[in-house]
Amino acid sequence: MTTAPGPTVLDAASLLCEVADELVVKTVRDTHTAWVDRVHGLGRRATGATGASIPERVHRGIAGAVYAGLGGGLRLASTGLDRAAATGVGPRLEDSREGRFVSSAVNGLIGDRLLRERPQMAIPMALRLDGRDVAPEPASLAAAYPGATGRLVVFLHGLCENESYWWRRRETAGPTYPEALAERGWTPLLLRANTGLSLRENGAALTGLLQQVVEHWPVPVTRIALVGHSLGGLVMRAAGAVAAQVEEPWTAKVSDVVTLGAPHLGAPIAWGIGHGSRGLGLLPETAAFGRLLDWRSQGVHDLVAGLAEDVPPLPHARYRLVSATLTASERHPVGNVVGDLLVRPRSAYGRDRRGRTLFPGAEVLHVGRTDHFGLLNHPDVHAALERWLA
Numbered sequence: 001m002t003t004a005p006g007p008t009v010l011d012a013a014s015l016l017c018e019v020a021d022e023l024v025v026k027t028v029r030d031t032h033t034a035w036v037d038r039v040h041g042l043g044r045r046a047t048g049a050t051g052a053s054i055p056e057r058v059h060r061g062i063a064g065a066v067y068a069g070l071g072g073g074l075r076l077a078s079t080g081l082d083r084a085a086a087t088g089v090g091p092r093l094e095d096s097r098e099g100r101f102v103s104s105a106v107n108g109l110i111g112d113r114l115l116r117e118r119p120q121m122a123i124p125m126a127l128r129l130d131g132r133d134v135a136p137e138p139a140s141l142a143a144a145y146p147g148a149t150g151r152l153v154v155f156l157h158g159l160c161e162n163e164s165y166w167w168r169r170r171e172t173a174g175p176t177y178p179e180a181l182a183e184r185g186w187t188p189l190l191l192r193a194n195t196g197l198s199l200r201e202n203g204a205a206l207t208g209l210l211q212q213v214v215e216h217w218p219v220p221v222t223r224i225a226l227v228g229h230s231l232g233g234l235v236m237r238a239a240g241a242v243a244a245q246v247e248e249p250w251t252a253k254v255s256d257v258v259t260l261g262a263p264h265l266g267a268p269i270a271w272g273i274g275h276g277s278r279g280l281g282l283l284p285e286t287a288a289f290g291r292l293l294d295w296r297s298q299g300v301h302d303l304v305a306g307l308a309e310d311v312p313p314l315p316h317a318r319y320r321l322v323s324a325t326l327t328a329s330e331r332h333p334v335g336n337v338v339g340d341l342l343v344r345p346r347s348a349y350g351r352d353r354r355g356r357t358l359f360p361g362a363e364v365l366h367v368g369r370t371d372h373f374g375l376l377n378h379p380d381v382h383a384a385l386e387r388w389l390a
Contacts, residue, residue, distance in 0.1 A: 006092050006093060006094040006120070007085075007092070007094075007118075007120050007121045007334075008085050008089070008090035008092055008093065008094050009090050009091050009092075009093065009153045010081050010082075010084050010085035010086075010089070010090040011080050011081075011082075011085045011093075011098070011118070011121055012093060012099075012102060012103075012106075013122075013309030014077075014078045014079075014081035014082045015076045015078075015106070015118060015121065017075070017078035017081065018035070018074070018075075018076045018078045018167065019083065019161060020069045020074050021070075021074040021075055021078070025067060025071045025074065026069050026071070028067070029063075029067040029071075033060075033063075035236075037329060042374075044145065048147045050136075051274045051382060056285060056288060060074050061225065061367025066233045067189075078323070085196075092207070094131070094132075097131075097164065099187045100131065100162055100164070101162070101164075103121070103123060103162075104123065104161060104162035104192070104195075105160045105358075106121070106297060107121075107122065107123045107160075107194045107195060107196050108159045108160030108161070108194075108195040108196050108297065108300075109160065109196060109296060109297055109300070109314075110196055110296075110297050111194040111195060111196020111197055111299060112197055112198070112297050112299070113196075113297070114194075114196070114347065115194065115196075115197065120195055122320075123192060123194040123203075123278050124191065124194070124227055125191065125192070125193045125194070125202065125206055125208075126191065126192055126206035126209070127189055127190070127191060127193060127209065127213065128190050128192045129144050129145075129190070131164075136209060136212035136213045136216055137216055138216045138218070141213065141216055141217060141218060142218045142271050144261070145187060145218065147187070148187050148217060148218040148219055149185055149186065149187045149216075149219065149262050150219050150220055150221055150222035150223065151185060151186045151187065151221075151222060151223045151224075151225075152186070152187050152189055152213075152217070152221060152223070152224045152225070153178070153181050153186040153187070153188050153189070153224075153225040153226075153227060153388055153389065154189045154191065154210065154224065154225070154226050154227065155177070155178060155188060155189065155190050155191065155227050155228075155229075155232075156191045156193065156206070156226075156227070156228045156229070156232035156233075156235055156236060157178055157191075157192070157195075157210065157226075157229055157230075157232050157258075158191070158195070158229045158230025158232050158261075159195045159229045159231040159270065159299060159300065160195060161190050161195070161229070161230075161232075161305065163190040163191065163192045165229070165373075165376055166190060166229075166375050166376060167179055168276045168373065168376040169376075169377045170377065173377045173378075175375065175382075176188060176377055177227065177381070177382065178390075179386065180382060180385070183390060184386065184389070184390075186225070186389065189213070191206070191209070192234065193205070193206070193232075193301075195231055195235075195299045196297030196298065197297070197298060197299055198298040198299065198301075198302055199231075199234050199235055199238040199261060199299075199302045199307060199362050200238055200242075201235075202235040202238065202239075202299075203235055203237075203239040203240075203241065203242045204236055204238075204242050205241075206236065206238075206239035206242075207239045207246065207249070207250070209243040210224075210239070210243075210250045211243070211246060211249065211250050213250075214250040214253065221250075221253055222253065223253060223255050223256070224250065224251075224253045224255065225255060225256040225257075225258065225389050226254060226256070226257045226258065227258045227259075227260070227385070228257075228258070228259050228260065228262060229259075229260045229261065229262075229375065229376060230260070230261050230262055230263065230342070230343070230372065231262070231263075231299065231303065232262070232304075233257075233260065233261075233262025233264070234262055234263070234264070234302070234306060234307050236257065236259075237257075237264075237311050237313070238307065238308050238311060239251075240254070240257075240311075240313075240314050241311045241312075251314055251317075253347065254316075254317045255316075255317060255318065256312065256317060256318050256319075256320065256388055256389060257313070257318070257319050257357075258319075258320045258321075258322065258385065259319075259320075259321055259374050260322045260349060260375040260376070261322065261323060261324055261340055261342070261348055261372050262321070262343070263303055263306050263343045263347045263348070264306045264321075264341070264347055264348065264349075264350040264358055265306045265308075265346065265347040265350060265351075265352060265358075266303060266305050266306040267303045267304070267306075267342055267343050267347065292348070297361060299351065307358075308358070309358055313359050313362075318363070318388070319359045319361075319362035319363070320347050320362065320363050320364075320365065320384070320388050321338070321348060321350065321359060321362050321363070321364045321365070322348065322364070322365045322366075322367065322375060322384070323340070323343070323344075323345040323348035323349060323364070323365070323366050323367070323379060324339070324340035324343075324348075324366070324367045324368070324370045324371065324372065324374060325338075325339055325340060325345060325366070325367075325368055325369075325370075326338060326339075326340065326341065326369065326370075326371060327368060327369070329368060330366045330367040330368070332346045335368075340353050340370065340371045340372040340374070340375070341371050341372055342372040343372060349364050350362075351361075363379065365381070365384050365386075369378050
């Protein structure tokens with residue numbers, strides 16, 4: 001098992017200063033300036049004045065100095081924290097559950113930007129066990145999985161999540177999906193990904209990782225099942241498309257693909273964010289707030305459209321598609337519109353309004369009276385997994 005140095009709390013504090021400058025200070029400054037232009041413009045038209053008045057110039061000068069001072073202070077603090085973090089001082093984000101939660105959430109929101117500008121904070125696609133990465137090498141895999149079997153069930157989380165989400169509500173709901181399947185002879189493999197990257201990038205990373213795992217697994221791999229929650233289900237589909245170009249790919253051993261609330265045809269909330277940012281950009285007074293929404297990662301952008309038929313299902317695998325609604329019935333008007341608050345049933349099943357489907361012959365399961373995250377440890381899904389992966 002490997003333990004990478006990883007980012008520190010100082011790295012996170014430096015990023016916070018940068019975000020405060022880019023989003024908070026500049027948003028307030030630009031909105032303030034737009035309203036000043038609007039108010040004083042109306043005043044000039046009413047009085048026939050051709051230039052800025054002395055009060056207007058004083059106002060702009062004071063406001064500009066204040067915003068410049070705030071922004072400069074935050075940039076200076078960010079630079080200082082970066083230098084301190086480079087020395088290796090400070091606690092590591094990976095050393096605590098809370099730190100790993102923050103890291104995964106930030107990667108989901110701006111992970112593509114982190115990879116370009118702060119690579120030490122970007123999460124790599126990795127096999128995880130007990131809060132640590134496991135190298136896909138023979139010795140590391142044998143040490144981490146002493147009871148390895150030839151049947152692998154791979155779990156991949158959704159946007160802004162990490163592998164610990166599969167343990168959600170364990171104290172009250174009982175054994176998790178990985179634990180239950182381990183009792184039935186499967187070896188669960190939990191992955192963690194930078195969900196802010198594009199589906200194609202994550203698909204390529206997942207294929208590379210699983211190809212190494214299969215080649216170096218302690219015993220011959222006979223069967224693989226894929227279980228993806230939300231965005232994780234889309235990444236698994238993208239990985240299957242990439243693996244088709246590999247000689248003797250790992251996907252040849254995939255027998256089952258299970259997606260839990262995966263937005264195969266897109267998620268309404270992501271669609272709404274995209275349209276909201278464009279709408280806010282129409283007026284100078286709200287344009288800065290539109291830029292706030294545009295800070296979202298490519299991973300969030302990809303949720304708008306999902307993955308269409310250009311990424312076909314694996315021809316030899318059985319697909320099981322799970323949806324959830326807040327209402328008991330998926331046909332209820334409210335349940336049909338809001339779904340599980342993030343994904344509608346039609347998108348989770350890959351069926352468009354004309355009745356066309358991305359997954360001919362797939363088995364579907366609806367879980368009522370729960371939300372998107374309720375699918376992570378639900379008794380109905382437990383029972384279905386045990387039946388599907390018997």
